Amino acid sequence: MTEETLVPYSGYFQRDVPAEDPELTHVGPGTACGEYLRRYWQPVAMSNEIKDLPVPVRILGEDLVIFRDQSGRLGLLHRHCAHRGASLEYGIIMDCGIKCCYHGWHFDIDGRLIDAPSEPIGSPVRDRVIQGAYPLHEHDGLVFAYMGPPELKPEFPIYDTMCLGTASKTFSLSMPANWLQAYENTQDPIHVIHLHALSSGVQFGAASGVEQLIDYRDTPLGMMNIQTRRVGEMLWTRTTDSIFPNGNQTGAIWEEAEGKKMFQRVSMLRWMVPIDNTNTLTIGWRYFSDQLDPRGQDDPSIVGKESIDFVGQTAGRSYEERQRQPGDYEVQVSQRPIAIHALEHRVTSDRGVTRLRRLLRERVRAHQSTGEAPLPRLNEAGQVATYCQDSVYPVAPATDDDQLMKKFGSRIADAVLASDRLQHEQRPAEIEKICQSEFS
Incomplete structure (x- = not known):
């Protein structure tokens, strides 16, 4: 502000709202702060929230779904099915992974396509498609995700x-x-x-x-x-x-x-x-x-x-x-x-x-x-x-x-x-x- 605007009733001179600081506040994929945060284990849910149905979550600007399959393993997948985008929050929990309700595509917790039931035996789709997935670690009632480069995944820290x-x-x-x-x-x-x-x-x-x-x-x-x-x-x-x-x-x-x-x-x-x-x-x-x-x-x-x-x-x-x-x-x-x-x-x-x-x-x-x-x-x-x-x-x-x-x-x-x-x-x-x- 200048001497001319530093006066009582100066609201007229203070109407402009600058942009935020994106370097520290923007967290989506590809942003500076978002990529830094992704290098560390982040808690994404409480264990007691994850029952017999998938749970939609949004973390670091990404729409995801978290679930526990019938064998007790936790999975965190991109929410929209790699087939045609139906949300896996409506998926069917399986003994191994989760199945999309729309066409039955079945994914393991690591994103691998286990089955595409309407495709013929030997179809290359099973080798060409993988659902986005992130590793999870459960500790004392909290579920943590690592969302950074897979080859750089750190050990889970015990404080x-x-x-x-x-x-x-x-x-x-x-x-x-x-x-x-x-x-x-x-x-x-x-x-x-x-x-x-x-x-x-x-x-x-x-x-x-x-x-x-x-x-x-x-x-x-x-x-x-x-x-x-x-x-x-x-x-x-x-x-x-x-x-x-x-x-x-x-x-x-x-x-x-x-x-x-x-x-x-x-x-x-x-x-x-x-x-x-x-x-x-x-x-x-x-x-x-x-x-x-x-x-x-x-x-x-x-x-x-x-x-x-x-x-x-x-x-x-x-x-x-x-x-x-x-x-x-x-x-x-x-x-x-x-x-x-x-x-x-x-x-x-x-x-x-x-x-x-x-x-x-x-x-x-x-x-x-x-x-x-x-x-x-x-x-x-x-x-x-x-x-x-x-x-x-x-x-x-x-x-x-x-x-x-x-x-x-x-x-x-x-x-x-x-x-x-x-x-x-x-x-x-x-x-x-x-x-x-x-x-x-």
């Missing part, structure tokens, strides 16, 4: 937080907005105070509404934010990690920072999976334990399809209620189907969003130019170490308490990063060593 034996429920939440709006929200921790406390009343644990000191670090998996709060005599540092390209872990929903804890792990591991450019599926595991929820505020019974046990994540409330107490769903959807970055006025509190976009752009461009898609390294137990945690320690207030808090958060982050080669159960002791030696 450390998947191996703790914590009780869990799967969930999936749809949203009519671009995936990046959901994903970058996880690296915008200042909104927790404003949206989830001051604007709408306390939606999470009361301690989450305490103003925090914020910093950011790159990690081997992507990045993490570092939030440090003073809660009475306690200092509480939460690190929230982004697992690129589109995974996220979040700490305890109802954390109150009332007692000492070291390296408490996550309440959610989730992915923001693009359905297409303007729709997103947030899907993952919600974790439950007495340590994460000592007051019994979690409600596993309502976690599942289009439902989770904390407010503001779906369109399930009345419009008036969502206006009076907006949550993540309302702000992300209301940014337009695809947010227009060129119209934003980003400030210092947006450092996390800016950093996430920059790091993603670097990876998208590296993949585009070299085919590089970094794979996570493993810890001593053969798992992928992650960086989301909560640590709370008694530290008396100082004259310059902000400086003390900054140092505390920085040193916790140092220990979280430095301990990632160790087995999971060894990491809390590394953090406690720093707390005892430097803050007792």
Whole structure:
């Protein structure tokens, strides 16, 4: 804007809406971001959704159908039959694969044509036609697809937080907005105070509404934010990690920072999976334990399809209620189907969003130019170490308490990063060593 247009009632000068940023927001076949995302395993459904009928899904702009054949194998095929395009969502589940209802063409889970019953014996069609198909991997109630080049399929990653034996429920939440709006929200921790406390009343644990000191670090998996709060005599540092390209872990929903804890792990591991450019599926595991929820505020019974046990994540409330107490769903959807970055006025509190976009752009461009898609390294137990945690320690207030808090958060982050080669159960002791030696 110019001095002439930077005046009250200047709507006339601000009517133009530029295009979105296609490099990070477009996800269909052949797009820069879409091809990068396809190099990683993406969750596409909950196991309990796949019963005795095919399930139509749309992922990364592709129309697909997922099913479990009568022998128990999972298949993910292009939705439209290679014969004449009838949808396989109306297909007949077979002992081996699926049969199109229109003319009986029968495909295996890998897309091979098993039978074309109206064709004569010896017809070359069986060797000339294959239905598009993608490999699947089922883990603990979630079904993941690999949709990239077949010869580059990576091993399915096992993250450390998947191996703790914590009780869990799967969930999936749809949203009519671009995936990046959901994903970058996880690296915008200042909104927790404003949206989830001051604007709408306390939606999470009361301690989450305490103003925090914020910093950011790159990690081997992507990045993490570092939030440090003073809660009475306690200092509480939460690190929230982004697992690129589109995974996220979040700490305890109802954390109150009332007692000492070291390296408490996550309440959610989730992915923001693009359905297409303007729709997103947030899907993952919600974790439950007495340590994460000592007051019994979690409600596993309502976690599942289009439902989770904390407010503001779906369109399930009345419009008036969502206006009076907006949550993540309302702000992300209301940014337009695809947010227009060129119209934003980003400030210092947006450092996390800016950093996430920059790091993603670097990876998208590296993949585009070299085919590089970094794979996570493993810890001593053969798992992928992650960086989301909560640590709370008694530290008396100082004259310059902000400086003390900054140092505390920085040193916790140092220990979280430095301990990632160790087995999971060894990491809390590394953090406690720093707390005892430097803050007792």
